[in-house]
Amino acid sequence: MELHLYSRQLFGNIPPPPSLNFTSLVLDLSDNSFVSKIPDWLVNISTLQHIGISNNGLYGKIPLGLRDLSKLKYLNLEDNYNLTASCSQLFTRGWEMIQVLNLGSTKVHGSLPSSFGNLTSLTYLDLSFNAIEVVIPSSIGQLCILNMLDLSENNITGTLPEFLQGTDNCLFRKPLPNLEYSIMNNIQLHGKISYWLVQLKNLAGVSLAHNLLEGPIPISLGSLQNLMTLELEGNKLNGTLPESLGQLTKLLRLDVSSNQLTGMITEGHFSKLSELKFLLMSANSLTLNVSSNWMPPFQVFFLDMGSCALGPSFPPWMKSQKQVKELDFSNASIVGFIPNWFWDISPHLVFLNMSHNELDPPSLANCILLDVLDLGNNSLFGTIPSSLGQLPLLRSLHLKDNRFSGDLPSSLRNLSSLETMDLGYNILSGIIPTWFGEGFPFLRILILRSNAFFGELPPELSKLGSLQVLDIARNNLTGSIPISFGDLKAIVQEGHYYEESLNVYIKDRNNNFTGIIPNEIAKLTGLLVLNLSRNHISGQIPETMSNMHQLSSLDLSSNRLSGTIPSSLSFLSFLGSLDLSDNNLFGAIPYTGQMTTFDATDFTENPGLCGPPLPVRCSGDDDSSHDSNKRHSYNDTNDDGLFDNRFYLSLGLGFAAGILVPYFILIIKSSWGDIYFDFVDHVVDKLSRLTHRQGINHGQRRKIHHRRQFICIYRYVKINELDPCTLILLCTRFASLNILA
Missing domain, CATH: 3.80.10.10 (Ribonuclease Inhibitor)
Structure with a gap:
């Protein structure tokens, strides 16, 4: 039996099916609004093969009984942000038949046990956006048929080779020989990109973004002929960009932005990238060095070459790019004007960032789909072009740090979709x-x-x-x-x-x-x-x-x-x-x-x-x-009204005078003395705790310090059995300190 209630706007608790006696069962309740714990009856259906309850409001612990469902092949609990489980309990045993396991964006925590390598039927594993920590066990290399691995956004540390080594259990002792997609963004990986990566000949996607990786990008990556996505942004990679990457004929997305790469980018870097749609190289120190008549083999949708040296003139090879939707040429050393042909070939442009250049005022009338325009930090002068009023879909306009002058053009009122308008640091008047x-x-x-x-x-x-x-x-x-x-x-x-x-x-x-x-x-x-x-x-x-x-x-x-x-x-x-x-x-x-x-x-x-x-x-x-x-x-008063100057004075003098009578009584009857001092000790501790509950700011610290002095004096007297004269001097001195403070 299959029960599909996918995206039906259901809410409340998850109801049980009419009967629990099934030879097999597919249960799909994803993309609803269930807010409940995973029901107990679910783990009692031993014939369950497929459970999908992703993107709901489930909370509480993931039942350990799920791991004992001997026929379970598919489990997807993704995007239930309040589900929780300990790795040491969840993966110690069971999951004998599991092939797809998606626990992304839950609250799975702790370190993965070495027994995780026993899940040898796994083809798809997503543990992203959790609180998994320490290093991944090397036993993960035993997952010989694993196709997709996503460990992004966790607290994992270590270097790449430590947990992806080949074992005797896999053919030819290669690490994860069937792996096609490896996603390990933002998990504090460090060290270099190691040689073993190029052994994964089936790799179609590699994402190691926002880690602490350093060293050069291996030239051998160019041998991964099935690679479609390579994301290495936000690391500390240095050296030059390997020209061998230009041999990746299937590459759709290349992102090496926000690293420490240097050197020249030549035509050879793109020689066979005919399928490329996303090219991101910004925030490095790269220089584009191509011939004036070079025409790229690709037609990109997203082109980000901010902080790359592309100038001094606007790149003529852009004349071939007629499908660009998002373009970032910020801080690209471009001087002068943007040619008119660029506006003619950019009818699909929705994002344009040409900030931090030395541009002349452009004409933007043809970019009617433009959503974001950033021309800040240029040398734009004169009045703000009235043609801006012909961009009806514009939501974000940045013209700061230029030399625009004069009144604001009335055509701006046509930009009724605007959410951000930054005209700061100009010479605008009126x-x-x-x-x-x-x-x-x-x-x-x-x-x-x-x-x-x-x-x-x-x-x-x-x-x-x-x-x-x-x-x-x-x-x-x-x-x-x-x-x-x-x-x-x-x-x-x-x-x-x-x-x-x-x-x-x-x-x-x-x-x-x-x-x-x-x-x-x-x-x-x-x-x-x-x-x-x-x-x-x-x-x-x-x-x-x-x-x-x-x-x-x-x-x-x-x-x-x-x-x-x-x-x-x-x-x-x-x-x-x-x-x-x-x-x-x-x-x-x-x-x-x-x-x-x-x-x-x-x-x-x-x-x-x-x-x-x-x-x-x-x-x-x-x-x-x-x-x-x-x-x-x-700072001599407090909200409780007890510890002001007069209180401290009366405390010192009253305590000094009053101690004379009880002193003679207490030294005669020692048992009464013990009861009395225990009672005073209890009162003082209670006052101290009350102070902390009320919250301590900078102005109260001095009074708290004096209260602690008082407690210390009292306990010192009690322990050392001082005579009444000494006690009078201590208390009087204590009161005077508070008054003069």
Whole structure:
């Protein structure tokens, strides 16, 4: 019987079939929404041959009974992220007939036992995205009919030859003679790519990306005539790229990016690569050296040669590439213009990165499918081409670090699909258009930093319902911050942010904003960074800023703010950067909670501020009647209200005076003394544990230290049976230390 309920939008628990009496059974429940443990009844069907429950919400332990299903040939539990199992238990025995085992993206953990080599029927093994650790046992070389091996994204270490050696059990003692696909990305492999790899003549795919491999790429890889995929990116491979790779007639994908390769790339490197569709060589130090009339034998879809020396002129061989969808020629030493024929042959282009070159302004009107355009860090000048408005599908536009000037063209409002617009570091001027607010319903990142925009910030920007990052620093903007900015809905939401484009500048000219910080800004509870420094903002810091509990950086320096610092700022537990310097703030700094993580430089040039971390003491600090705010500034109070200065004084004097009476009683009746000291010991330990439960910040450490001193003094007295006079001196000294601290 076969039961196929693949992708039927089922949910809840997995129900049992009508009957458990079958001569054979295929059970496929993949791609549903089951949220349950693997049911017990499943391991009781001894005739099961095929179990597929991938891509559900299964949780709990993988039943060990599955390994004892003697007829089971196929098991796929992939993409059940909360399933767990220990390798040492799961693979110690059983699995006699298993041919396909896919436990990818679960929580299988521990090291594989040597008994793993007993699974000699395996043809397909996927243990990727788990927590398998240490080295793979050499016994895996006994899997003589294994066709596909995926161990990616684990905590495996070691070198390649340590776990893929041939054994007497395999024909001709070759390691894994039937292996076609070997995928071992991001598992901390080190050492060199060894000679044994070229013995695997059936290899169609090799992926060793993002490891710690070093040394040269073996020339002998060119003998693997069945190879279709070779991925070696993100390692420390050095030397030249072997020309022998140009003999791989079936190669579809070659990725050697992000290594330390050097030298020339010649026509011979591509001589027989007629099937090549993906070529990635970026982030090396390679130089393309081909004749001016060279035409590649391939038609690639994806071409990434960023950081390769391709210039000075735009590569003429690109004239033959009429199927390119994604092109990265960034930092390729190209100078001058992109020829018109390139736009004519690129109707399928969806991704173009030509940043960090020396280009002239291009014409992009024919690239109507373009999704991402990056022309940043060039020498582009003049006004932004109005032809950009003819790219209706564009989602990401990067023109930063050029010399564009003038107003923003109105044709940009046609880019209604934009999600990212980075125009920073140009010479753009004029006002920020009001149509920004309605023209970009999906815009999430808007960067206009370091231009010459002037005028007031249009309130219409608050209509950008998807905006998460707004960077307008270092312009000539004036006026007050619009109250309507509190309505930026996407910044109110918590959980989805873009941080990569935010840079907080604290020294350079910002804008010329005036007025106050509106209370409505506190509605932006999802805001991560707020930089209003170097403006002319006045008024007080809103108490409601404590509602912005995701805030990680706050810079209000070099303004005209006055009043006291709200004590509520101490509750911003994610705040890692704060600058309130160069204002007119006064009063005691609320040096508690998160505020104790900042130093004096964050509060300087406010003549009226006092208290830690500044060296300026607040007036009335020596007055016993000073209010609780001043006591907070010296860290002499705690939320429990017990350990303030007066408590320490009364503790010392009261303990000193009160000990005289019990002392004479306790020395007469020693059993009473033992009970008394045990009770006090219990109370002190309880207070100590209470302190730790409440959480310790920098401002509390000093008081904790004094409490520990008190505990040590008490226990020292108890153990050494000191006389009452010595005890009085110790307690009085202890109280004075706390008052003077």
